[in-house]
Amino acid sequence: MFRCGIEYSRCRWVLPLLLLFAIIFDIIAIAATSGWVENEDAKSHYASMWEQCRGQNDNWNCKPLTEYSWAQAVAALMILGLLFLIVAFIISCLALCCGLNFALLPVIGGLLFIAVILQIIALVIYPIKFNELIFEGHYYYTWAYGFGWGATVLMFGCGILFCCLPRYEDEVTGLAKFKYIYSSD
Numbered sequence: 001m002f003r004c005g006i007e008y009s010r011c012r013w014v015l016p017l018l019l020l021f022a023i024i025f026d027i028i029a030i031a032a033t034s035g036w037v038e039n040e041d042a043k044s045h046y047a048s049m050w051e052q053c054r055g056q057n058d059n060w061n062c063k064p065l066t067e068y069s070w071a072q073a074v075a076a077l078m079i080l081g082l083l084f085l086i087v088a089f090i091i092s093c094l095a096l097c098c099g100l101n102f103a104l105l106p107v108i109g110g111l112l113f114i115a116v117i118l119q120i121i122a123l124v125i126y127p128i129k130f131n132e133l134i135f136e137g138h139y140y141y142t143w144a145y146g147f148g149w150g151a152t153v154l155m156f157g158c159g160i161l162f163c164c165l166p167r168y169e170d171e172v173t174g175l176a177k178f179k180y181i182y183s184s185d
Helices: 008-031 069-097 102-133 143-173
Strands: 037-039 045-047 051-056 059-064 139-141
Touching: 008 069, 008 143, 069 102, 069 143, 102 139, 102 143
Parallel strands: none
Antiparallel strands: 037 045, 037 139, 045 051, 051 059
16 A cells, blocks of 8 residues: 655654755855855955955965954854754754654754854855955855855754654654555445
């Protein structure tokens, strides 16, 4: 017979795995030495979360962005978001993989929403302030900045799932009755 619905017991492993991907994306975004911003032709100016470089060919002049208070705030918010994400990941592994503790799931969702708020603020402040700093040409926000947004979207989705999952406790534990589309009565 055909069983209708989601295999909820698999969520126990998928959600921590998605959080691990979000951690990897966040680390890539934070640790990138280039790839947050590039000028139109990507040959004379680029920047990361930490520094901006101008020049051509092999002659680059790099300055730290951390001398600006907004860049310090962006770095602090991104790192704090990563720390909240790591704590949520550890708690999710304990709550779902080492046993089923449904009381911790809303806590994990709350931690993820805090991390999402911190990172959205950082990811919005950066382009606004960077564009105020630079007045010439056209600039593109590139791959490392995209990884920051990717991590944030993953955290938001996982936060929703962690907040909704306690409603499906019987399905996750396997105690729910099966629903069949076809039965032979």
